[in-house]
Amino acid sequence: MTSQDVRKQFLEFFASKGHLIVPSAPIVLKDDPTLMFNNSGMAQFKEYFLGNGTPKSNRIADTQKCLRVSGKHNDLEDVGFDTYHHTMFEMLGNWSFGDYFKKEAINWAWELLTEVYKIPKENLYVSVFEGNPAENVPFDQEAWDIWAALIDEDRIILGNKKDNFWEMGDQGPCGPCSEIHVDIRSAEEKALVSGKSLVNNDHPQVVEIWNNVFMEFNRKADGSLEKLPAKHVDTGMGFERLCMALQGKTSNYDTDVFTPLIEKVEQITGFKYVDNAVTPSAVEEKTNIAIRVVVDHVRAVAFAIADGQLPSNTGAGYVIRRILRRAIRYGFTFLNTKEPFINQLVSVLANQMGEFFPEIKSQQQLVTNVIREEEASFLRTLDQGLQLLDKVIEEEKGTIIAGAKAFELYDTFGFPIDLTALILREKGFELDEAGFNAAMQEQKNRSRAASEVSTEDWSVLIPGNVESFVGYDQSESDVKITRIRKVDSKKDGILYQIVLDNTPFYPEGGGQVGDKGTLVSANETIEIIDTKKENNLILHFAKQLPENVNAGFVAKVNSDLRSLSSRNHSATHLMHQALRSILGTHVEQKGSLVNPNYLRFDFSHFAKMTETELQQVEDFVNARIQQQLPLIERRNIPFAQAVQEGAMALFGEKYGDEVRAIKFGESMELCGGIHVKNTAEIWHFKIVSEGAVAAGIRRIEAITSDAVKAHFASYENTLNEVKLALKNPQDILKAVHSMQEENAKLKxxxxxxxxxxxxxxxxxxxxxxxxxxxxxxxxxxxDLSMSATKDLTQALGNAKPNSFVVLASVEDGLPNIHCYIAKELVEKKGLNANKVIKELGQYIDGNGGGQPFFASGKGKNVAGITEALNNVASILIRN
Structure with a gap:
């Protein structure tokens, strides 16, 4: 059974049980501040479990792209060393939102596994929650009884809270779960050791494949549990592990989910992967680990980029960069790859998975280019790191390298610590691992302290209210507060999140910042400093709560700020249309920021834009501003219909069945943001910068409206100052050219x-x-400049045989020293200009370096020049 068949049969089975089959949500989450990535099948349905939204169906099934590399669920360091953990994986899942419960979920799971997939019953074990008296949660007798009717009781295992009680997070819906484990060992191994004893003990051939979670409780901030108003089912089955069991393999990597990628790596590198059916040697196992790391990580990185997350130095982008760099490092060290090669795997991945996940096919070229550029960049970093490590070793007096220095290489230059340790061992040195771990822990503690957040439970004032957004039509509204909670963070201090029965405030989304404004009652005014969306709730942030939270309020949006944001937002739509018209239809939006001050727009394009192209884009947008195009807004139209009519849908965005389309002339996009009623409101559009973000991704920053007026006013002021400095010439340009010519002559x-x-x-x-x-x-x-002193040092050294020259000077109040040593002295006497500069540098509070025959240094202490020069002779005498 191929992996495509496995996926198809799962979805067909649950469709036959009345489930709505939905597509995978993007791997990158946009409106859940508690998660960077979709790390489980249920993440896209959190709002339904929390009671903040209504699902399209009470029964849903899908296969979800998941990524577990940060936070509570972090499998990154296990990947490669075992055969069943992954960064990105598919989670096959079925859900019930207040519909069926344990009986149906368990029976259907058993039916699918044993009758459809035909896994022998004697290869399966199941577990149920043993209970937790401390939290007043009883043994799951109901699940036990259902299983006992399907399987021998000696194959049912009691599980503790760690293994058999699933929680969404520190707070929120949770409940007991029932896992299904498969034993794929040989008959001989099963005869020797019971599979029951190996369940949940990290045996590579006795693994969990399916988890049925029965959500019955809500975890409160104080740790206590309360019953949910409705019971839900949340299940997740590991697609890759299931394929292993169904294809008769003993490793996920031996299935057709990974073998095409492995074969491509073998073809590129010349290294061979040893099938898990054969016991590999120690050398072969290192190769196996490296290949597993590469083929696993390319999936995670490729799908993240396809969903809109580019590698970067912060947040989710840093996680993606870290995954890719881990793969590059393993290839560099164990597969002898000194040139970019991982990008060549993207075409294999697109052919494998493009039918079910079309985004990897449509974004194939972009993904390939971004990965190639990241590979080239990190390989340069590795080369630089090797040179820096050589310097560290050269400066070290003993054989133990300080952990702090290794951490600097890791933290500042991205040089992997395991590669540092490996190189040190090869050169006869030892790494102070304790020192490195201490420096790492100190950094983690600083980061954790900075991001520490304490969130109280919601205080519900009006139960059952379904919040409505009215901001498209009005900027003020009569409101009541329905719930509040307090959030205390190291970063922002104490803030209050307020939910209203209806709101005109636009929550941050689609690149547009959240609205600011006020809540006004008869007795007080509360400032709203931001608005965000979380799990389908619109949260209004305030530094204080009203004295009377039950009063009636008028919610007032800051209309001036919103108006400026709306002008910038509408301009991004016009600019998107302009870019596709002028550069080509390959242009797609890859990110945006819209605030009252400016707009930022990231898009796919493979070359720097010319001045002519930038001017054409400006002219295109401004022409449509001058045409005074009215906004044509269509709400709640079917997604398929909107796309069929020409609306642009962005990759990486999650759209519902019904969408909102925004149209200005021929520009039509799916968008939930705030826009002008007529393009004339934008007044004027001006590009202020264009540059690269990543391979194949460009960024334009631009301004409109009041910011353009300020921009032109600033230019006019500058021009007037230039005229004044040039003594008010009639022809400014001619005066500047004349000054340039005179300056060239003087130079x-x-x-x-x-x-x-x-x-x-x-x-x-x-x-x-x-x-x-x-x-x-x-x-x-x-008495010369630094560059002239350097030239003179070299000239004197070349003019005098057997020379040792040290010259010093001062430039801009800072001392500099240069040393030239004749080649014959370097070779015969072992003199080294690099070491000389480092020794003399201490007298001027500086440092430097270079080659054995010539080196330079800069410092801060001018007075130290005399002492430095006085010590030149002593250096020679010692040698």
């Missing part, structure tokens, strides 16, 4: 004078050399 004269000064000084200094142990020595302070 040539200065260069000639400096050359003559250096030549004269050189001739004078050639007479001031003195001899120590057969070496011609010169140490002087000169």
């Amino acid at each position: 040539k004269q200065m260069e000639q004078l400096l050359k003559e000064k250096i030549d004269g000084l050189k001739n004078k200094l050639l007479l001031e050399f003195y001899e120590i142990n057969g070496v011609n020595v010169l140490d002087r302070r000169v």
